[in-house]
Amino acid sequence: MKPASWFDRRGWSDLIIGLPYAWAIVFIFLPICIVSALSFAVPILNSPPYEFLKTWPYLSFDNFQRLFSDSIYIRAFAVSLFNASIATVLCLLIGYPMALGLTRVPKAVNRVLLMMIVLPFWTSFLLRVYAWIGLMGNNSWFNHLLTGLYNVVVPQAWHIANIQIMYTNFAVIFVVVYSYLPFMILPLYANLEKLDRTLDEAAMDLGSRPVQVFLDVTLPLSMPGIIAGGLLVFIPAAGELVIPSLVGNQSDPMVGAIISQEFGLNHDWPMASAISVALLVILVMPLMAYTRFQSRAEAGGTR
Amino acid sequence: MDRDPLSATPSDRFISVRTVTKQFGQFTAVDRVSLDIGKGELFALLGSSGCGKTTLLRMLAGFEEPTSGQIFIDGEDMAGIAPYHRPVNMMFQSYALFPHMTVEKNIGYGLKHERMTKSERDDRVAAMLDLVQLKAFARRHPHQLSGGQRQRVALARALAKQPKLLLLDEPLGALDKKLREQTQFEIANIQYETGITFVVVTHDQEEAMTLASRIAIMDSGSIRQLDTPKNVYEFPSSRFVASFIGSVNLFDAELVRQDDQFAHIAVPEIGVTLQALRRGQLHGKTRLTCAFRPEKVHMSRQPPASAVNTMQGVVQDFGYFGKDSLYRVKMPAGSLIRVNATNDLRAGDDDIVATWEDEVYLAIDPAAIMLFEDEA
Numbered sequence: 218m219k220p221a222s223w224f225d226r227r228g229w230s231d232l233i234i235g236l237p238y239a240w241a242i243v244f245i246f247l248p249i250c251i252v253s254a255l256s257f258a259v260p261i262l263n264s265p266p267y268e269f270l271k272t273w274p275y276l277s278f279d280n281f282q283r284l285f286s287d288s289i290y291i292r293a294f295a296v297s298l299f300n301a302s303i304a305t306v307l308c309l310l311i312g313y314p315m316a317l318g319l320t321r322v323p324k325a326v327n328r329v330l331l332m333m334i335v336l337p338f339w340t341s342f343l344l345r346v347y348a349w350i351g352l353m354g355n356n357s358w359f360n361h362l363l364t365g366l367y368n369v370v371v372p373q374a375w376h377i378a379n380i381q382i383m384y385t386n387f388a389v390i391f392v393v394v395y396s397y398l399p400f401m402i403l404p405l406y407a408n409l410e411k412l413d414r415t416l417d418e419a420a421m422d423l424g425s426r427p428v429q430v431f432l433d434v435t436l437p438l439s440m441p442g443i444i445a446g447g448l449l450v451f452i453p454a455a456g457e458l459v460i461p462s463l464v465g466n467q468s469d470p471m472v473g474a475i476i477s478q479e480f481g482l483n484h485d486w487p488m489a490s491a492i493s494v495a496l497l498v499i500l501v502m503p504l505m506a507y508t509r510f511q512s513r514a515e516a517g518g519t520r
Numbered sequence: 521m522d523r524d525p526l527s528a529t530p531s532d533r534f535i536s537v538r539t540v541t542k543q544f545g546q547f548t549a550v551d552r553v554s555l556d557i558g559k560g561e562l563f564a565l566l567g568s569s570g571c572g573k574t575t576l577l578r579m580l581a582g583f584e585e586p587t588s589g590q591i592f593i594d595g596e597d598m599a600g601i602a603p604y605h606r607p608v609n610m611m612f613q614s615y616a617l618f619p620h621m622t623v624e625k626n627i628g629y630g631l632k633h634e635r636m637t638k639s640e641r642d643d644r645v646a647a648m649l650d651l652v653q654l655k656a657f658a659r660r661h662p663h664q665l666s667g668g669q670r671q672r673v674a675l676a677r678a679l680a681k682q683p684k685l686l687l688l689d690e691p692l693g694a695l696d697k698k699l700r701e702q703t704q705f706e707i708a709n710i711q712y713e714t715g716i717t718f719v720v721v722t723h724d725q726e727e728a729m730t731l732a733s734r735i736a737i738m739d740s741g742s743i744r745q746l747d748t749p750k751n752v753y754e755f756p757s758s759r760f761v762a763s764f765i766g767s768v769n770l771f772d773a774e775l776v777r778q779d780d781q782f783a784h785i786a787v788p789e790i791g792v793t794l795q796a797l798r799r800g801q802l803h804g805k806t807r808l809t810c811a812f813r814p815e816k817v818h819m820s821r822q823p824p825a826s827a828v829n830t831m832q833g834v835v836q837d838f839g840y841f842g843k844d845s846l847y848r849v850k851m852p853a854g855s856l857i858r859v860n861a862t863n864d865l866r867a868g869d870d871d872i873v874a875t876w877e878d879e880v881y882l883a884i885d886p887a888a889i890m891l892f893e894d895e896a
Contacts (some may be wrong), residue, residue, distance in 0.1 A: 418583060419616035421603045423630030423681065433629075437620050 249497070255490035256280055266484045280491035290475065290492065297472040298499070300386060301455035304393040305401075308450045309443065311394070312401035316442075317435070319402075320409045331406075334399050342396065346463050349392050353382040353464065388464040389471070393454050400453075401446040408442025409435070444507050452500050472496050533592070534559035534717055535580070535685060540589030542575050549575040551741035552589070557734075562711050562718045564732030566725060568764075572741040573721045577687050580719065582606045594684050604633075607684040613693055615674035617662040623673050624649070624658040630681040648676040651710060668699045675707070679714060688720045692727050704730050725765050729753070737761055755799070759809045759892040766813060769857050773810035773891070775802065782886060785810055791853030794829050796889035809892040814860035816888035819847065820881050821874060829884040833857065835874045849880060857882060 257276035258267040269275050284290050319330055337345060352359040360379050368376045382388050412435065420430040458473030465471065470478075472492060480489035535557040542550040550572040557563045565573040578584045579591060582603035591598040593607060609630065617626050628645045636644070649655045652672035662670055671691070678686055691707060692700045708731055711718045722728050728735050729749040736746040744764075745757045756762035763770060773785040773794075782795040783802060787810055794810065802808070824830055833849040836856060840863075847859040859882060874880050 413614065413616065415612050415614055415616040416618060418603070419610075419612055419618070420629070421583075422581060422608075422610045423677070424604045424633035426602075426604055434618060 252490045252493050255487055256494045258487040258490075260485045260487050265486070267486050277487075280488050281495075283488065284491055284495055293470055293472045293475045294495070294499070296386070296469055297455045297457075297496075300390050300393065300461075300471065301451050301457075304390050304397065304454045305447050305451040307390070307394045308398050308401040309447060312398055312405055312446065313439075313443075316402050316405035316409050319406050320412075334402055337399070343459070345396070346392055346460060349388075349395065350383065350464060353388055353391075355379045355381065355383070383464055384466050386466060386469070389457075389461045389466075392460045392464055393457060396460065397450040397454060400449040404445040404449060405439065405442040408439050408445070412438050441511065444510065448504060448507060451503065455500060456496060532558055534561075534594060535719075536590075536592040537576070537580075538590045538592070540576070540579065540586045540591060542572070542579060542584060543587045548741050550579070550586075553738075553741070553743055554589075555736055555743060555746060557717060557719065560715045560717055562708065562720065562731055562733050564720045564722060564728035564735045565738055566722055566728040566735050567738035568723055571738040573723075573738050574689065576738075577610075577689060577719065577721045580685065581608055581610045581687055608687060609678040609681055609683040609685075610687040611674045611678040611689065611691055613689040615662075615670050615694075617670060617673055617677070619662055622659050622661055623654060623665070626662070626673055627677045627680050629677065634681065644680060648680050651679070651713075652676045667694055667696075668703065671695060671703065672706075675710070679710070679716065682714075683716065685717045685719065688718060690722055690724075691720060692724070693722075700727070707731060737764060739764070756811075756890065756892075759811065759894050762811045762890060762892065767858065768811050768813050769817075770809060770811050771855070773808045775806045775808055778802065783891060785891070789853055789855040790831060790851045790857065792829075792831050794884065794889060795886045796891055797887040802891065802893065805893050809894065811890040811892065812884055812888050814846065814858040815844075815862075816884060817857065817859045818883045818885075819849070819859045819861055819874065820883075821878065823881050824883045826883070829886060829889075831857075831882045833880060833882060835876055835878045835880055837876065838874070847874065847880075849882060 255267060257278070257280070258269050259277045259279065260266055261268050270277055315334075319327055322330065351357060354360060356379070360382065363382075364377060364379050367380065382391075416434050416438070417430050420434045421427070425433060456473050457471060458477055461471045462474055462477075465474075476489050476492050476496075479485045479492065533556040537553055537555045539552045539554050540550055541548065541552050553572075553576060565576060567573045575584060579586050580593075580598075582598065582601060582605075585600075598606060618629065621629065624645055627648050628641055631641045631644060634641075645658075646655075649658055652675055654669060654672055654676070657665060657669060662673065665673065671694070675688075675691070678688075688707070692703055695703055704727060707718075718731075720728065720731055722731075729752075732749060734746065735749055735752050737744045737752065739760060745752055745761045747755070747757075752761065753765055756765060759770065762768050771787045771789045773787045776784045776786050776793060778784070778798065781798060783798050784793055784795050785808060786793050796810065818824065831851060833851045836848045836850045838845050838847040842863070844860055844862045847861060848856045849859055850856055
């Protein structure tokens with residue numbers, strides 16, 4: 218059917234649906250294509266600092282070969298995935314009780330608490346990381362307090378002057394957990410809040426104690442929230458650049474720092490692209506698993 | 521069967537609620553309620569929303585603790601006993617089926633806490649599926665079932681543990697009219713077969729009347745009348761109950777005199793003196809409420825044979841419902857009397873009982889007039 222006029226309903230809906238697609242193509246799909254293509258180029262000292270091979274097969278696999286053979290890259294990936302995994306698990310362990318608590322408090326309290334979770338976003342992210350630097354430093358009162366507590370607990374022989382927190386992997390995980398906790402809590406809360414509380418009562422009525430009710434009813438029904446929150450923390454945490462460069466161990470960099478180094482310091486765009494592509498593949502895999510989980514859940518009836 | 525399902529007074533006090541009060545802050549949801557329910561009885565708590573019936577049900581289930589008073593189930597004091605330790609199961613209004621479990625798993629959920637072998641458990645689930653005729657749907661998830669099927673899963677799940685007491689919160693509330701009728705007989709049959717004591721909470725009087733052997737009518741936290749469906753309808757104890765159950769014509773009346781058989785009352789709003797069969801003693805109050813149900817008024821276009829309780833009026837309007845019609849007849853004194861007439865003849869245009877502006881005679885049997893000493 219031909220549109221009757223320029224403001225025809227059908228035409229508008231196509232336009233409105235088309236806009237996000239256009240956005241995704243121009244700003245997500247195309248850049249990924251460019252980066253993917255670059256990862257098969259070779260670096261040169263020119264502008265732009267890369268070129269493709271002049272002869273068959275035109276594409277160079279050197280970058281990926283280096284990626285899999287040089288232990289620096291492999292270690293960076295390992296550290297990134299390790300840090301992101303630990304941070305995600307910690308966010309879940311801290312965020313789940315908080316999200317659950319948010320659904321169990323009176324409405325007025327709930328609003329205040331939600332506000333407090335979102336409030337940190339009103340301050341600059343960098344400022345908050347710098348604040349943690351101030352707290353974690355060897356001469357800070359916070360560090361003195363932790364050291365003091367430690368010294369009280371352990372025998373005299375183990376006493377120390379201060380705890381080295383800054384420039385360790387621990388500091389990275391700690392600040393990542395702090396920064397990304399809201400991204401775990403909010404999707405979890407949205408999920409838990411929708412759950413029908415009479416299901417808990419039904420389970421209790423059928424003989425389950427509260428812990429059993431949680432394991433049988435609340436936990437399985439909150440799986441979509443756990444996965445959504447987990448991805449929102451894991452994916453950016455794995456590619457995190459700012460936090461490890463400010464509080465992390467510089468001799469044991471994460472992938473983000475490596476990409477930044479290759480791109481900026483070394484002017485090796487193709488290598489930076491190859492690492493990015495590898496990271497993308499690693500991060501997209503859990504996303505695809507999630508999509509499959511969801512479609513299976515819908516077919517099986519979690520909804 | 522040694523029990524009479526319609527017995528008005530339970531021989532045993534299987535469930536005993538003793539002066540139970542429940543307060544939420546300043547609000548008294550249940551106010552000094554006492555009642556006994558016999559073993560194997562199908563008991564209904566009937567009332568409009570906010571009357572305290574659901575709170576009472578939740579106290580029986582253990583989700584709420586009484587502020588004062590006691591609840592005994594099979595002789596055991598339920599004070600401080602958690603829902604998961606009570607021999608009570610509940611069918612929730614929303615059914616509360618676990619969406620992530622199959623029908624089978626839902627029904628078997630409560631059994632995992634019982635000391636049973638797996639085969640015993642499977643047998644019980646199979647028996648429950650049989651009982652509610654859902655064998656073919658065992659592997660489905662709740663969202664793949666119709667409303668009526670979900671309702672039956674909820675019933676089967678609540679029955680699976682063979683509780684001493686089954687609570688049903690508005691069991692038919694979410695079903696459409698056709699399904700309700702079928703389901704209420706099913707529930708009554710299942711209750712009879714299993715012999716489990718049922719307590720039904722409902723705001724629907726029809727549901728309460730057809731299901732229950734006895735009904736407690738609740739209003740603002742207390743029980744206004746507790747009796748069989750028939751007695752509640754025919755012999756309501758108060759003006760409130762009379763107007764709550766079914767439809768009724770209510771008029772202020774004045775006691776003129778009493779003799780052995782009848783009370784003679786003047787009803788100014790109708791402009792006549794009526795005689796009502798006396799049931800029990802009137803306590804000398806002269807201001808009364810006189811009530812009679814629309815279907816107990818006989819309407820004719822010819823003067824009736826007996827002159828007792830006969831009135832004349834004009835049909836103001838009427839509603840035709842098929843099996844019967846509701847007429848509103850205007851009395852000379854100005855008030856309207858509602859009359860229900862069965863359309864027992866297949867009517868052509870001219871032999872309908874009456875139509876607009878027709879002069880009609882109304883007659884009420886003295887036994888059909890109810891008198892209450894409480895006023896509006």
